Amino acid sequence: MSTTAAASVEEKKMRPPEGWREEVDASVRWPVIAFIASGTFWLIVGSVLALLASFKFNHPEWLVEQASLTFGRVRPAHLQTMIFGWVSMTGFGVLTWLWARLLKTKMRFGWLQLVSVAVWNVAMVIGTIALLAGFSRSIEWVEFPLFVYIIIIGAIAIAALPLFEMLRRRRVHHLYVSIWYIGAALLWGPFLLITFSLPIYEGVAHATANWWFAHNILGLWITPVGLAAAYYFIPKVIGRPIYSYHLSILGFWTLALFYNWAGLHHLVGGPAPQWGVTISIVFSVMMVIPVVVVALNHHMTAFGSLKAVLRSPTLRFIVFGAMSYTAVSLQGSFMSFRFWQEITHFTHHTVGHAHLGVYAFATMVLFGSIYYIMPRLTQWEWRSSRLINLHFWTTALGIGMYVVALTIGGILQGMTLLDTSATFMEAQFITEPWLYARSIGGTLMTVGHLIFGYLLYSIILKKGPELEGPVYFAPVLRSGASSSSAS
């Protein structure tokens, strides 16, 4: 399985010196750690807000005296801290490391990224407090006051500058597939934030722009970073090349062409022009193509390496995430259809779907990436494989419960709402046990986040025992079974 196209003469001319990994890692060390640590802080803040919101469904009289803790303020604060704090900041750390590694180039002006982290955190603090204090713009996915997004756009721009500068000095000829996704996301993210902030929408047009934007933040800002990480870590840890360059190309360009048309399916049945909704449904269905292509590419790469998946924390999280990506995307294509939306639109079903995407895919991939990146940046091992194991199972079971509960509960809610003989309250009552299950799942996930936070704290400050070897999960398979995993 040799490649001829990529390993060209050009490639040999640009070959970096021995020991380039140490140099490259050292050059991005503190910016990447700062991004990951900040993101994890927002993950824990966001988890607490999420639990508050979830418990309020179970006990609506809980904490109602405080205006700042009412459901309608806590919920957007949860979403914003998770999207623009946890996923975006941690994602930026991960993409910076991938970018440096894949270009085999040292980062200059790393201090710019440190400035970006500081500014970004300040924006997040202001935004979160503003929401809880009652300054929500009430625009889903962009609830912070407008100036907060202007600061965040600035922070992204500052942090992206050193990356574009590295591109000019790169020591590889061929750009690896992860670079395509990251490079495109670095343009798409700010493009989305800027265009949606333009004061040119009102009424229903504001709604169409809103959902064009919100769906794309997931598809063109969060998803590319998740896929870039999966494209890097699966072959890297297994030690096998990505199955097919052709599939990589096909998957990337179809995603770039199709994903950004899918957002208006959020307005099915509403007052948005029908042609726009129909176009979005068509492209939601067309998303099957990039998803199947990427899934095939990853699957064929990982196929037969079950043992590695079971033993490596990185792989276990990332394979979980990659499989969730396939699941959430195919579910999304299906969910866009009018006949299905007639039932599930406006129900908890959609919330389950959103968490399958942002959590089971994006968040799990970020966890996996961090388990690989941090020991290399700090020259220190994770303190305990048992805690990593616990982190995996609490989050995996937690999100599993969460998604299953809301998926089923949402369908039941939708069916009851369609039944004219049922009262509205009956549609609410039928969701209540599932909302309890959601709270339990959410609690499990939060426990996992606290464990993860502790592990991250330990490795950054080099606490814990000085281990000599890597922290892998104990071999799960017996020797007889493991040999069969070779294909």
Add this chain to the structure above:
Amino acid sequence: MPEPSDPLNEGARRPPLDRERPLEPEGMEAPPMWLWVTIFAAAFFGAYYMGAYVGDFSADPHYMYRDRVAAVADEEPVAVDGGQVYTQRCQTCHQADGEGVSGVFPPLNRAEQWVTGPEGRPIRILLHGMEGEMEVRGNIYNGQMPGFGRLDDEEIAAVLTHIRQSWDNDASEITADQVAAVRDAEADRTAPWTADELLTEERSTVPGFDDTPVADE
């Protein structure tokens, strides 16, 4: 295809950076035939769906449902279901059992003076609303009920009949003609009624319908 190695063991007991294998360049496998079939099928379906539902590119949000709405409008008018109007308009305050909410919204069940008594009163209450203190089944209520005069005569008649014949109530039917007569007679009225006004005989009856008002108490 070479045997997959186990890089997870190779680097044991060495620092993280020394136990990495280089990232190999991508393979060059050709996409399988079934993938091309899938892609073609998705594109084909997309083209079909676009053609079927894209509509006329106007700003109309419900283009594909217009025929249906027109068809429904053409159907024979169905008799108004008073129970349904009650559920949609009255139930949130007066509750499904007609008992109201204690201290806030008066009951409709067994509310003799106001509901099952002379027909003119409930029709007036529904048309223009009511405010101020009133006594219902021995309790004093002091609230403000909005008028529902924008409902048409059939709807008002149906819902009042429903209320007057539900739960423990068993009073006469109210017809759309009666509602129309009261609406006509009180055309200048905009303010909500007070209890005192409605307890006069003039405001208890339906003009032109010479049923003698049932005596209070």
Add this chain to the structure above:
Amino acid sequence: MIRASVLFVGSLAAILMSFVALSVFPAVQLMEIEPTEGRIDYNFAESQGRQVYMREGCIYCHTQQVRPDGFGNDIGRGWGTRGSEPGDYVFDFPHLLGTMRTGPDLADIGQRQPSRDWHLSHFYNPRSVSEGSLMPSYPYLFEIKSEAEVLASDVVVNVPEAFAPDEGVIVAKEDVLNLYAYLMTLKQDPTN
């Protein structure tokens, strides 16, 4: 891929197309839409009330869009008489269409439930008038005053005894009165 320029130009071109088609073009197309007959811009109290609606995050549980006959059961539930049209929203920024129906749709709430008594009691504690409701209470939109302190201009809220404070009466603050005023603008037929 070897050239970064191909990547950047290609990915920008891709998103630019959908931005123009799905964001800019609807804005241009809907600019010409006439307001629904009878719909006028919000007055001061109503726009203040709209701010309260936004601030307290009502959109996370309530939609303001009725689906047409033939799609869903919104009209059957009595949430409106027709599918919502772009003309219903011409004075809205931000839009508050919403995506969740943990609570019922509010596009026609001004017509369905005009009672101020009901809304105020419901905001003070939804379970006082709607048993089993999951909606939060908003006690901070009200104040408890002793009978002697009540001014003639105050709006006193009646709630069932089980929900009433031990002493004093409940008085609605301006915010919740504005919120009620805003809700009353939500009518599918604003002419009546």
